[in-house]
Amino acid sequence: MSAALDGLCALARELTRARSAHVLDASPAVVASAGPSVEVDLDLAGRILHRGLPVAVRRTLYLPVNPGLLVVVGQRRAPRAEDVAAFAPLARQLLAECADPVRERERLARDLHDSIVQTLYGISLGAGTAAELMHGNPAHAQESLAWIQETAAAGLTDLRGIILRLRPETLVGAGLATALKGLFETLHAVPGRDGWGLQLDADPVVSPEVEEALYRIALEALGNAARHAGASQVTLRLAGDDTHVVLEVVDDGVGFVLDGPHPGRLGVRSMRERAALVGGRLEIDTAPGAGTVVRAALPTG
Known part of the structure; x- marks a missing residue:
């Protein structure tokens, strides 16, 4: 599973041109990271997981994958809307391919x-x-x-x-x-x-x-x-x-x-x-x- 989570970090950084990416579980708690750390609002993360919609807060972008996984990226610049929209389906496909x-x-x-x-x-x-x-x-x-x-x-x-x-x-x-x-x-x-x-x-x-x-x-x-x-x-x-x-x-x-x-x-x-x-x-x-x-x-x- 760690390989799949690392893959989510890489996918998020590529699509959003982000400096860093972190994967949170439903707790929410950080379970995988890549790049410099960013400040994550865990209360906000929990609410975003429940809603299931992407949210941008200052230079941090919260990307739900499913009700149990959330990817948080630190942005170099604002991502394109089509890149954000493509992330969740690609992330779920990646997880399915890595399933045990x-x-x-x-x-x-x-x-x-x-x-x-x-x-x-x-x-x-x-x-x-x-x-x-x-x-x-x-x-x-x-x-x-x-x-x-x-x-x-x-x-x-x-x-x-x-x-x-x-x-x-x-x-x-x-x-x-x-x-x-x-x-x-x-x-x-x-x-x-x-x-x-x-x-x-x-x-x-x-x-x-x-x-x-x-x-x-x-x-x-x-x-x-x-x-x-x-x-x-x-x-x-x-x-x-x-x-x-x-x-x-x-x-x-x-x-x-x-x-x-x-x-x-x-x-x-x-x-x-x-x-x-x-x-x-x-x-x-x-x-x-x-x-x-x-x-x-x-x-x-």
Whole structure:
């Protein structure tokens, strides 16, 4: 990991023409340095980590990489805006390339859980819907069967994509809002889910990595609401602007103790990691008997 942190220092100095660079963790504490030391406001650093946006203070520039890492550089001169904007994606790519084998196994386990398990669960729900509708509404039953076929094919592609590190087939050529609408409508078609609602207030232009993260977070959150929450009301919301996008899944179900054992704990961890890997954050507001709000706030690029 030290090589990756040293690489972050070098990358920051190159892009910003800085005299020095320091990497801070979530504490925040300095974990790597290059060049002359600069005065670092640790309280400010903590706030910037939480916000996730670059901040310049006098001749010091604070560059968030993800919720757990912040790079602080001492500037020779003001950096160009395009250099600052390029830093976070390049830094995350550098960290991914330097990840150790344990991290890679964790990523593989997460991808298998998110992709294959969720796809099979969706097929199961679709089959149940088709069976319920077969006699009363054959036309809709045919739609469900067609969706099952499409989802099964997409699942096979996803499995290959995990190996090849491709994007999910569900998103290719469709866009985030369309993919989320299709996912929601499929789950909503199950009998007894009349209280499910969809609010797509935006179709933001986002990077492929952010698009995939948001889709997978929505898939996990809706799956948890369907399987574990016992909710009568579930709402999926998507809103955003040119810089950030916010996804919310809100249910009125049984809730849970966030830090305690619960059926969806692996999924919660997976959602948090997916948000963090693209420089965003995931918040969960829940308590026993109080429903659950899953909110993912991610940068668009």
